Amino acid sequence: MTHRPTDEPARPARPHPVEPPGQWDRPPRPDQVDPAVLSALLHRHGWQRRGGAAGRYGRWTPPGPGGAGTSLLVPENRAFPDSDDLLGEALLALSRSGSPSARDVLIGLAVPSDEIRWQRDVPTGPVGATPWTVEEQLRLAARQMLLAGALAVCARAGYYGARHRRPAAASLGNVLVSAGPDGRQLTALVPVATGRPLAVRLHQAVYAAREAIDYQRATGGMDAFDSAVEAGVSHELTEALVTLVKGTEGARIAVEWAPAAGVPEGCATPAEPVEFSPGDLPVLREAGARYLREEPSVAVRITGTVVRMRRSAPRGDGTVRLRVIAGAEIPHVRMTLDEEAYRIAGHAHLLGLPVRVHGRLESRGGFRRLTGASGIAPVQVDEAERDQLMKSLQETAEITAFFEETCGGD
Numbered sequence: 001m002t003h004r005p006t007d008e009p010a011r012p013a014r015p016h017p018v019e020p021p022g023q024w025d026r027p028p029r030p031d032q033v034d035p036a037v038l039s040a041l042l043h044r045h046g047w048q049r050r051g052g053a054a055g056r057y058g059r060w061t062p063p064g065p066g067g068a069g070t071s072l073l074v075p076e077n078r079a080f081p082d083s084d085d086l087l088g089e090a091l092l093a094l095s096r097s098g099s100p101s102a103r104d105v106l107i108g109l110a111v112p113s114d115e116i117r118w119q120r121d122v123p124t125g126p127v128g129a130t131p132w133t134v135e136e137q138l139r140l141a142a143r144q145m146l147l148a149g150a151l152a153v154c155a156r157a158g159y160y161g162a163r164h165r166r167p168a169a170a171s172l173g174n175v176l177v178s179a180g181p182d183g184r185q186l187t188a189l190v191p192v193a194t195g196r197p198l199a200v201r202l203h204q205a206v207y208a209a210r211e212a213i214d215y216q217r218a219t220g221g222m223d224a225f226d227s228a229v230e231a232g233v234s235h236e237l238t239e240a241l242v243t244l245v246k247g248t249e250g251a252r253i254a255v256e257w258a259p260a261a262g263v264p265e266g267c268a269t270p271a272e273p274v275e276f277s278p279g280d281l282p283v284l285r286e287a288g289a290r291y292l293r294e295e296p297s298v299a300v301r302i303t304g305t306v307v308r309m310r311r312s313a314p315r316g317d318g319t320v321r322l323r324v325i326a327g328a329e330i331p332h333v334r335m336t337l338d339e340e341a342y343r344i345a346g347h348a349h350l351l352g353l354p355v356r357v358h359g360r361l362e363s364r365g366g367f368r369r370l371t372g373a374s375g376i377a378p379v380q381v382d383e384a385e386r387d388q389l390m391k392s393l394q395e396t397a398e399i400t401a402f403f404e405e406t407c408g409g410d
Contacts, residue, residue, distance in 0.1 A: 149202030152232035161366030205232030
């Protein structure tokens with residue numbers, strides 16, 4: 001242990017990290033709010049309309065037993081002179097309310113969002129408490145399902161593996177999550193401006209999965225899962241559904257469209273929740289294994305930079321790992337090269353040049369391995385690109401060396 005000399009001035013304390021204020025911390029201006037949208041959001045989040053002047057305004061009280069003493073006056077339209085005043089008072093009251101539903105309403109006003117809701121029927125503990133693992137499993141299932149939907153927006157496949165993971169994960173960056181107090185409900189707020197294709201695709205995929213399960217139960221055939229791929233059903237989605245339903249008495253998924261944006265073309269309103277039960281688990285597991293088994297390998301021409309080389313002897317075949325630049329939607333790929341191709345890859349690495357290679361991405365292992373690699377050749381780049389590649393390779397090598405030293409392994 002080291003000690004600072006007593007005559008040395010103390011360093012200033014580092015401020016405690018806090019969550020930056022969001023758009024919902026400040027109520028929107030009354031002229032930015034459509035009274036009909038505000039009323040629709042209040043109704044969606046459990047507020048009750050309890051009278052009010054017909055055709056002029058409604059009186060809304062929050063959900064729960066503690067809402068009896070609180071109410072909002074929300075105008076039905078802007079036809080009356082005091083509509084802006086009533087809207088301003090309602091928005092201010094929402095911003096000062098401690099109710100989670102009030103915060104969700106403000107988020108829906110600030111960022112028009114489609115809402116994806118998951119609900120699980122799970123046994124409760126003493127005095128209605130829920131084990132913490134229940135909420136963890138719900139969050140894991142929701143995360144897996146959102147990623148499966150984002151993957152289906154990128155492309156249609158029965159099994160994705162490592163393909164399209166980067167753009168799919170990046171598309172979830174603006175999704176907000178609101179958890180229920182009992183750990184059995186979770187809501188994802190998907191902004192319409194950036195995420196409506198995700199909400200639509202997930203909505204269609206969940207319905208298609210339900211129909212495919214019903215078809216299998218009625219006929220014993222799995223054919224419906226083949227056509228369901230076009231709707232967004234995949235190995236990844238079936239795995240997410242298994243995670244959601246496992247250990248429950250049933251689960252439901254519902255999509256609520258943003259009132260400010262309306263209902264997407266081809267989607268139902270209101271969208272009824274889709275229910276799954278423990279009896280669906282064998283079919284879901286069988287479908288997931290089928291997708292994994294039958295997804296074909298893909299012929300590709302990949303351009304990438306060599307980030308790792310290994311062989312067991314000074315001569316002969318060796319294994320090369322590329323960081324993919326173009327040709328496949330995966331971050332890295334491994335391949336086995338003969339002695340001559342291995343030498344070409346080594347020279348390209350020393351010169352800071354990417355290489356181009358032909359082969360087939362194998363589904364086994366998640367599309368992370370290229371088989372039948374041939375025609376490897378360096379790709380010429382200009383000086384600026386070359387310097388950038390060399391810098392990136394050096395950073396990658398330093399990070400890899402650090403983890404190998406820390407973890408003591410490959």
